Amino acid sequence: MSSYSIKDLEHLSGIKAHTLRIWEQRYNLVQPKRTKTNIRYYDDTDLKLILNVALLNNNGFKISKIVKMSPADIRNKVISLTEGALAYEDQIHALTVSMIEIDEESFDRILSINQRSIGFDETMLRVIYPFLAKIGLLWQIGSISPAQEHFISNLIRQKLIVAIDQFVYQGSGKKFLLFLPEGELHEISLLFASYLIKREGHRVIYLGQSTPKDDLIEVYNYHQPEFLITVITTSPDTEDLQAYLDELGDIFCDSELIVSGYQILRTPVELPGNVRLLEKIEDIKGFVESLEAKENAVS
Incomplete structure (x- = not known):
């Protein structure tokens, strides 16, 4: 009790x-x-x-x-x-x-x-x-x-x-790779992001909890997604966070990396140029809708 x-x-x-x-x-x-x-x-x-x-x-x-x-x-x-x-x-x-x-x-x-x-x-x-x-x-x-x-x-x-399973990818839209860092198990926000992205017709490659770096790189090289999304709640530790973000920004320099989570919000870090911070993972909803608006403006 x-x-x-x-x-x-x-x-x-x-x-x-x-x-x-x-x-x-x-x-x-x-x-x-x-x-x-x-x-x-x-x-x-x-x-x-x-x-x-x-x-x-x-x-x-x-x-x-x-x-x-x-x-x-x-x-x-x-x-x-x-x-x-x-x-x-x-x-x-x-x-x-x-x-x-x-x-x-x-x-x-x-x-x-x-x-x-x-x-x-x-x-x-x-x-x-x-x-x-x-x-x-x-x-x-x-x-x-x-x-x-x-x-x-x-x-x-x-x-x-x-909720996620009701949406079937129809072959259009952007490609998103979703993962949690090694040791990170808090998955709810990442699942909600997957739901919002799939609902808007985009493709999601979902790796989920505690993704080893080598596996992440292998999947990235195969699929070449435009965006990666991760949520950092407890892992990596605050002292390792800057180095981790710098490494991700360098490895995935041809894509945009979207990050959120308690750990990164409470730790002062300098974001690499291709890394975007969301104050709340719920803000992914506005981000995905903004992609749709850009596509409509171009067309």
């Missing part, structure tokens, strides 16, 4: 730590546990309750009424609300609960509702990516277990693969 500080609860629920402490004292909403060194912490059950309370509170339920509801009543009301048109923040709360509970059925239901309402693209951009960003910090500091992170990542990965 994971443990959370009150700041973690604030980060995930949007309820200020000061308000949470008032609710603890006035309504006995949750009671923090204490470590052997007397440090306060909260567990998964506490986090689920706070997220559900936040969702109900955001939708007009007063805290004085919520604390009188049974756990079953709270859960049923939350399920009923998530089947309607909720604010994105509330959908993110519901997804977080499904992650904590390792509840695939709940996760699928929430995503399906959003896809029907706003489409797959907007579900990824407005719900999934903010959700991943929200839990990313907790993953970094170890407040989320590997099982929870793997569970949610694999479900999102499955949804992306299904």
